[in-house]
Amino acid sequence: xxxxxxxxxxxxxxxxxxxxxxxxxxxxxxxxxxxxxxxxxxxxxxxxxxxxxxxxxxxxxxxxxxxxxxxxxxxxxxxxxxxxxxxxxxxxxxxxxxxxxxxxxxxxxxxxxxxxxxxxxxxxxxxxxxxxxxxxxxxxxxxxxxxxxxxxxxxxxxxxxxxxxxxxxxxxxxxxxxxxxxxxxxxxxxxxxxxxxxxxxxxxxxxxxxxxxxxxxxxxxxxxxxxxxxxxxxxxxxxxxxxxxxxxxxxxxxxxxxxxxxxxxxxxxxxxxxxxxxxxxxxxxxxxxxxxxxxxxxx
Numbered sequence: 001x002x003x004x005x006x007x008x009x010x011x012x013x014x015x016x017x018x019x020x021x022x023x024x025x026x027x028x029x030x031x032x033x034x035x036x037x038x039x040x041x042x043x044x045x046x047x048x049x050x051x052x053x054x055x056x057x058x059x060x061x062x063x064x065x066x067x068x069x070x071x072x073x074x075x076x077x078x079x080x081x082x083x084x085x086x087x088x089x090x091x092x093x094x095x096x097x098x099x100x101x102x103x104x105x106x107x108x109x110x111x112x113x114x115x116x117x118x119x120x121x122x123x124x125x126x127x128x129x130x131x132x133x134x135x136x137x138x139x140x141x142x143x144x145x146x147x148x149x150x151x152x153x154x155x156x157x158x159x160x161x162x163x164x165x166x167x168x169x170x171x172x173x174x175x176x177x178x179x180x181x182x183x184x185x186x187x188x189x190x191x192x193x194x195x196x197x198x199x200x201x202x203x204x205x206x207x208x209x210x211x212x213x214x215x216x217x218x219x220x221x222x223x224x225x226x227x228x229x230x231x232x233x234x235x236x237x238x239x240x241x242x243x244x245x246x247x248x249x250x251x252x253x254x255x256x257x258x259x260x261x262x263x264x265x266x267x268x269x270x271x272x273x274x275x276x277x278x279x280x281x282x283x284x285x286x287x288x289x290x291x292x293x294x295x296x297x298x299x
Contacts, residue, residue, distance in 0.1 A: 002033045004116040005109060009124040011037040011057055014044045014251070015220055018196050019120050023053055025197065034058065034112065036105050038124060045251050058108075060101055070100045078107060083135040095127060095155055102131030109138055116140065116167070122148035127157045130165055141168035143194075149176055163187050170194050212243035217290055221252030228254075230290055231261050238265075 012020040023035065027050070035057045060066060074084060087099050105128065109117065117132055119125035119142040126148075129140035142162065149171070152159045163169055163184045169191045171177050181188035215234070219225045227248060234246050248258070 002031075002112075002114060004118055005034045005036060005105075005112075005114055007036045007105065007117050007119040007125045007129055008038070009121065010039040010041045011035060012047070012049050012054065013041045014047055016120070017047075020049065020053070021197075024050060027053060032056065034114070036060065036117075038101060038128065060104060063097060066097070066100050066104060070103045073103065073107065079103065080135065086131075086134065093156070095157065098124070098128045098157070099131050101128045102135055106132045106136040106138060110136060114138075118142065121145055122152065122159050122162050126162050126166075127155065130157050130162055133165055139167040141166050141170065143170040143172070144176065144180065145172065146176075149179065160184070163190075166190065168192060172196050212245055215244055215246040215290065216249065217246070218249045221248075221250050221254040221258060223254065225252075227258055228261060231258065231265070233290075235265050 006023065008016075008019060010016075011023075026032070035053075037057050038060050040059045061069060070079075070087075073079060083103060087103075090096050090099055105117070109115075109132070115138055117129045117138060117140045119129040119140065122142055122144045126140075126142040129142060132138050133140045144159075149159070163180065164187065167190070169180060169187070171180060171191065171193055172195060174193055177191050177193040180191045184191075217227065217230055219227070221227060230246070230248070234244070237244055
């Protein structure tokens with residue numbers, strides 16, 4: 001019997017393919033936990049998701065239907081007095097839907113006999129898992145990623161409460177694990193680093209004989225990824241008469257703007273191509289893979 005379920009804010013999502021790949025790898029190993037998604041991804045670029053995984057996703061109802069479902073459940077006497085009191089006391093304060101979503105999911109987990117839920121990101125899904133744990137004898141864990149650790153949004157159920165209540169906290173880098181252990185020393189033994197994995201069989205030995213040098217950048221074409229700065233940097237290299245080729249791989253709302261930036265430079269500084277979630281990587285002959293990002297002001 002499956003011992004846990006996944007809980008996502010939205011799944012599968014083009015902007016979070018690392019989450020999809022985690023689920024897909026478990027499926028390859030014969031582990032197929034149920035999946036709950038608070039939101040249904042909409043208006044995203046089409047992807048060739050494995051439909052066997054997509055069919056496992058249970059999408060939560062929209063607000064009105066959700067509230068009615070929980071009220072009917074309460075009238076049938078299926079909720080504890082503590083759960084009802086917490087929902088009534090919270091009222092319509094910020095994030096109130098997390099409590100209703102917790103009831104909706106928790107009851108179904110009890111019916112399935114599943115004692116644990118794992119959420120991705122220390123955000124909406126983890127806050128819902130927090131309340132599941134409060135309302136039911138169900139433990140939770142979560143994977144913390146980046147913004148949710150270093151620039152968390154201000155919610156009453158914040159990162160401190162999530163870390164304090166979670167059975168396990170997973171993160172993907174040594175830096176993030178150290179950050180969490182230092183910030184929450186009483187919970188340091190619950191923090192575990194698990195790298196985002198790659199199937200190395202898909203890769204071949206790199207060949208660096210290409211000329212000119214190839215610069216490859218992969219990511220969503222959004223502002224915080226810093227692609228505009230990369231194109232400006234390419235302009236500086238071109239002014240210095242350095243021979244290179246830059247290839248930008250990705251999709252996103254800034255594609256037309258970035259293409260226009262390249263055209264305005266009057267030089268073919270970079271080329272674009274799209275990369276689908278199931279595409280085999282073929283760009284390991286690059287000399288440079290730049291890490292682009294924009295610093296957020298702390299003021």
